[in-house]
Amino acid sequence: MAYVKMKVDETRAFCEEVYVRHGFTREEAQRIVDVILMADLYGFESHGVQRMIRYHNSIIRGHVDPKAEMDIIFETPVSAVIDGNKTMGQITASKAMKMAIEKAKQHGFGMVTVRNCNHFGVAGYYSRMAADSEMIGFCSTNTEAIAIPTFGKKAMLGTSPIAVSMPADPYYFWFDCATTVVPRGKIEVYNKRGDALHEGWAADEYGRSCLDAEHVLDNINAKNFGGIFPIGGESKDTGSHKGYGYGLIAELFTGIISGGHTSPHVENGGMGDTSFGFAAIDYGIFGDKKEIRDRMSTLLRELRESPAADGQEKVYTPGEPEMISKADKEKNGILVNDKTVDEMRMIGEYVGLVLEDYIKVTEIDQ
Amino acid sequence: MAYVKMKVDETRAFCEEVYVRHGFTREEAQRIVDVILMADLYGFESHGVQRMIRYHNSIIRGHVDPKAEMDIIFETPVSAVIDGNKTMGQITASKAMKMAIEKAKQHGFGMVTVRNCNHFGVAGYYSRMAADSEMIGFCSTNTEAIAIPTFGKKAMLGTSPIAVSMPADPYYFWFDCATTVVPRGKIEVYNKRGDALHEGWAADEYGRSCLDAEHVLDNINAKNFGGIFPIGGESKDTGSHKGYGYGLIAELFTGIISGGHTSPHVENGGMGDTSFGFAAIDYGIFGDKKEIRDRMSTLLRELRESPAADGQEKVYTPGEPEMISKADKEKNGILVNDKTVDEMRMIGEYVGLVLEDYIKVTEIDQ
Numbered sequence: 104m105a106y107v108k109m110k111v112d113e114t115r116a117f118c119e120e121v122y123v124r125h126g127f128t129r130e131e132a133q134r135i136v137d138v139i140l141m142a143d144l145y146g147f148e149s150h151g152v153q154r155m156i157r158y159h160n161s162i163i164r165g166h167v168d169p170k171a172e173m174d175i176i177f178e179t180p181v182s183a184v185i186d187g188n189k190t191m192g193q194i195t196a197s198k199a200m201k202m203a204i205e206k207a208k209q210h211g212f213g214m215v216t217v218r219n220c221n222h223f224g225v226a227g228y229y230s231r232m233a234a235d236s237e238m239i240g241f242c243s244t245n246t247e248a249i250a251i252p253t254f255g256k257k258a259m260l261g262t263s264p265i266a267v268s269m270p271a272d273p274y275y276f277w278f279d280c281a282t283t284v285v286p287r288g289k290i291e292v293y294n295k296r297g298d299a300l301h302e303g304w305a306a307d308e309y310g311r312s313c314l315d316a317e318h319v320l321d322n323i324n325a326k327n328f329g330g331i332f333p334i335g336g337e338s339k340d341t342g343s344h345k346g347y348g349y350g351l352i353a354e355l356f357t358g359i360i361s362g363g364h365t366s367p368h369v370e371n372g373g374m375g376d377t378s379f380g381f382a383a384i385d386y387g388i389f390g391d392k393k394e395i396r397d398r399m400s401t402l403l404r405e406l407r408e409s410p411a412a413d414g415q416e417k418v419y420t421p422g423e424p425e426m427i428s429k430a431d432k433e434k435n436g437i438l439v440n441d442k443t444v445d446e447m448r449m450i451g452e453y454v455g456l457v458l459e460d461y462i463k464v465t466e467i468d469q
Numbered sequence: 470m471a472y473v474k475m476k477v478d479e480t481r482a483f484c485e486e487v488y489v490r491h492g493f494t495r496e497e498a499q500r501i502v503d504v505i506l507m508a509d510l511y512g513f514e515s516h517g518v519q520r521m522i523r524y525h526n527s528i529i530r531g532h533v534d535p536k537a538e539m540d541i542i543f544e545t546p547v548s549a550v551i552d553g554n555k556t557m558g559q560i561t562a563s564k565a566m567k568m569a570i571e572k573a574k575q576h577g578f579g580m581v582t583v584r585n586c587n588h589f590g591v592a593g594y595y596s597r598m599a600a601d602s603e604m605i606g607f608c609s610t611n612t613e614a615i616a617i618p619t620f621g622k623k624a625m626l627g628t629s630p631i632a633v634s635m636p637a638d639p640y641y642f643w644f645d646c647a648t649t650v651v652p653r654g655k656i657e658v659y660n661k662r663g664d665a666l667h668e669g670w671a672a673d674e675y676g677r678s679c680l681d682a683e684h685v686l687d688n689i690n691a692k693n694f695g696g697i698f699p700i701g702g703e704s705k706d707t708g709s710h711k712g713y714g715y716g717l718i719a720e721l722f723t724g725i726i727s728g729g730h731t732s733p734h735v736e737n738g739g740m741g742d743t744s745f746g747f748a749a750i751d752y753g754i755f756g757d758k759k760e761i762r763d764r765m766s767t768l769l770r771e772l773r774e775s776p777a778a779d780g781q782e783k784v785y786t787p788g789e790p791e792m793i794s795k796a797d798k799e800k801n802g803i804l805v806n807d808k809t810v811d812e813m814r815m816i817g818e819y820v821g822l823v824l825e826d827y828i829k830v831t832e833i834d835q
Binding site: 179210211255259276311328336345351352362365367389394399412 | 545548582617619623633667669713718720725727733754756760768776777783
């Protein structure tokens with residue numbers, strides 16, 4: 104797969120116009136694109152502009168309705184439950200996290216859950232919103248079932264990420280990981296390259312570790328048994344039950360308390376039936392905020408300064424590689440694979456835009 | 470190592486008397502023993518009566534002061550920070566979780582952190598207290614540094630468990646796991662048996678996976694480089710960075726927001742300088758409590774009823790094996806290894822008790 108580079112500002116302008124022409128307000132379009140580009144900037148290619156084709160299809164097929172409005176269906180001073188009503192995930196998710204932050208500003212804590220919504224992009228975008236408001240942020244989402252429980256062989260849980268953020272200097276603590284050992288995208292990349300999977304990544308239809316990426320994907324697509332293992336892999340010896348537990352914690356804070364669908368009941372692609380959970384904690388409820396932030400900064404610095412294993416360059420802290428990636432890409436442009444460029448061009452044509460009017464695509468050597 | 474069985478009631482009576490004679494009130498002694506015996510009942514031998522020798526040594530050496538009182542040093546309607554003041558961990562931890570539960574009853578959410586305290590036993594004891602009050606419970610503690618960060622070689626984080634509980638029928642969701650791939654006790658067991666460790670469990674002084682249990686333990690005890698890998702093992706390919714992140718989340722909710730020591734600064738054994746975090750969320754802030762509980766029960770049942778992988782008996786849900794263990798041990802007695810029996814006898818003699826006056830030890834074939 105060949106890659107090109109696109110300037111961030113140019114990409115932002117094009118994508119924003121795409122969503123405006125799809126019927127979103129300018130402000131909504133800006134939010135959608137901000138979430139998408141954060142993924143590309145942070146180095147999460149799978150959740151960046153390459154996902155625009157899926158959003159495009161959801162919109163033109165009516166799974167996402169640009170004119171729909173979310174409903175608040177239950178609320179207390181520290182909580183709310185929202186029905187997503189087929190809205191675009193990024194828009195309702197941002198509003199939900201803003202509500203959680205406002206509640207936390209007033210009461211120290213706020214938690215807002217969303218049901219019946221669409222894919223919201225990178226979970227860490229929303230936990231970061233809380234950190235930008237000087238709070239601890241939490242975010243999770245469930246997904247269609249693709250992960251098998253420890254000792255099982257049927258996909259019952261999502262790749263459901265858990266994201267936690269907290270301000271620190273010079274880099275926030277920013278953690279955002281799927282509760283599976285690898286995301287589906289990694290299996291797809293290995294399949295394209297024809298490489299064998301690692302032991303403990305994915306299961307065949309008997310629930311046994313399987314190194315054949317194509318076979319695993321065929322099973323997943325056909326909804327046969329098999330799927331991806333939780334963090335910790337196949338065996339309790341490698342901690343499979345721990346990742347399985349974190350997958351259930353994600354489910355608890357999304358589908359369960361929102362009253363939405365749980366992962367086994369989320370349809371193919373999670374279109375309109377995905378649940379989210381957002382929480383903000385104002386850490387000022389534990390004392391002087393600057394002191395608390397400084398303690399986090401100190402711990403993270405101590406980790407970065409701790410000696411690297413032989414053969415490794417350095418110890419990173421969660422969020423540091425993403426900031427390094429962002430600095431590079433803001434200067435040099437984001438990396439976009441050629442298939443995605445074609446898709447973006449097609450999406451542009453669909454809404455009456457010419458990609459090249461907005462973005463000067465730069466070929467690169469790889 | 471040979472094992473004997475002890476009746477739960479008899480063991481409870483003996484242990485309670487030990488702590489009363491050490492200077493705790495009857496109520497305090499009951500609480501300490503309740504935490505200890507939950508570990509044995511649930512099958513967490515490492516945190517059961519076998520840990521009494523460490524508590525005994527902490528008390529007679531003055532690291533734990535039975536007459537000390539905790540101080541509340543910061544409080545809001547939804548939060549508090551407690552100084553443990555060398556109190557016994559189980560006592561202050563229970564009070565802190567009770568405070569969190571009371572706050573959640575009034576405001577929907579409560580979070581209480583503790584600094585400068587001693588080992589509190591099983592984290593899941595406290596998260597379960599919240600579940601027993603029909604809430605979602607969270608508990609974590611840091612420990613002395615024994616886990617190396619991804620790509621590092623120096624122990625910088627604790628085995629720091631994260632526990633989350635929620636009521637469900639017939640079994641609670643009850644999750645309590647170290648954020649390392651294995652606990653230290655597992656390395657010790659492999660060493661005693663002379664077995665090679667699994668790949669990705671522990672690192673040598675160069676930060677590389679090491680299968681020699683004795684070598685790993687020697688390094689840990691000598692505070693050389695090396696230690697246990699996070700959940701996910703050695704490599705990012707197996708998810709090491711995910712376990713590392715969860716280790717930092719544990720640190721955030723313990724040492725960082727309590728103003729206590731972070732794991733790199735917790736002394737050998739965590740005597741008097743360990744931090745805890747407790748949270749309770751009344752899930753009634755998201756709607757009808759019975760409906761929410763029923764949804765969790767349904768998801769867990771669906772998991773248990775999902776097909777087992779070939780060669781496996783069944784799919785368990787977090788908390789189910791512990792309830793099976795508890796039912797067995799309440800009927801047949803807890804399993805105690807012979808070294809621990811000797812230690813319990815010695816502790817009894819120290820405080821003027823004869824073990825056999827309380828407990829009829831039953832030999833078993835293994």
